[in-house]
Amino acid sequence: MIRPIVKYPEPSLEEKCVPVEVFDEELKNLARDMLETMYAAPGIGLAAPQVGVNIRLIVLDPTAGDENGHQMVLVNPEVVEVTGRQKEEEGCLSLPGLTAVVERPFSVRVKAQDLDGNPVEVEGANLMARLLCHEIDHLDGVLYLQHLSALKRDLLKRRIRKLIRNGEW
Numbered sequence: 152m153i154r155p156i157v158k159y160p161e162p163s164l165e166e167k168c169v170p171v172e173v174f175d176e177e178l179k180n181l182a183r184d185m186l187e188t189m190y191a192a193p194g195i196g197l198a199a200p201q202v203g204v205n206i207r208l209i210v211l212d213p214t215a216g217d218e219n220g221h222q223m224v225l226v227n228p229e230v231v232e233v234t235g236r237q238k239e240e241e242g243c244l245s246l247p248g249l250t251a252v253v254e255r256p257f258s259v260r261v262k263a264q265d266l267d268g269n270p271v272e273v274e275g276a277n278l279m280a281r282l283l284c285h286e287i288d289h290l291d292g293v294l295y296l297q298h299l300s301a302l303k304r305d306l307l308k309r310r311i312r313k314l315i316r317n318g319e320w
């Protein structure tokens with residue numbers, strides 16, 4: 152089931168999410184819905200708070216579903232190691248139509264659990280590192296806006312306010 156995506160400036164997007172402790176059918180259903188919602192958007196990553204559920208769960212697929220075998224569901228993900236830096240254009244399904252250049256680590260190592268609670272470890276570089284950092288940020292209530300300079304952030308916020316005023320958000 153495709154769920155509505157929560158958009159900025161909904162305050163729940165800026166709240167810290169709680170860890171997942173119960174690995175039940177409900178969790179699996181939510182992950183399935185999140186993947187469906189992400190592919191329909193279309194997007195390459197989605198965090199549970201973006202569908203209004205403030206728990207530590209993310210889904211991603213850097214190919215946006217174009218290739219099989221790249222889909223990933225991570226529960227309670229945590230960045231445990233970062234290397235290098237990269238600066239690339241980044242967007243967010245909760246900030247539709249907008250992008251900004253955001254600095255991220257070049258590569259990351261992430262510890263997480265799968266939908267059955269088993270420990271998993273993921274390493275990613277380039278886009279994958281950016282994606283992992285972006286989605287895990289959501290679980291701490293952090294949007295990419297917070298990584299921008301105050302000037303750029305205010306510029307984007309002004310554009311969003313204008314879009315809201317015009318009923319285009």
Ligand SMILES: [Zn+2]
Nearest residue numbers: 242243244245
């Ligand atoms: Zn996002």
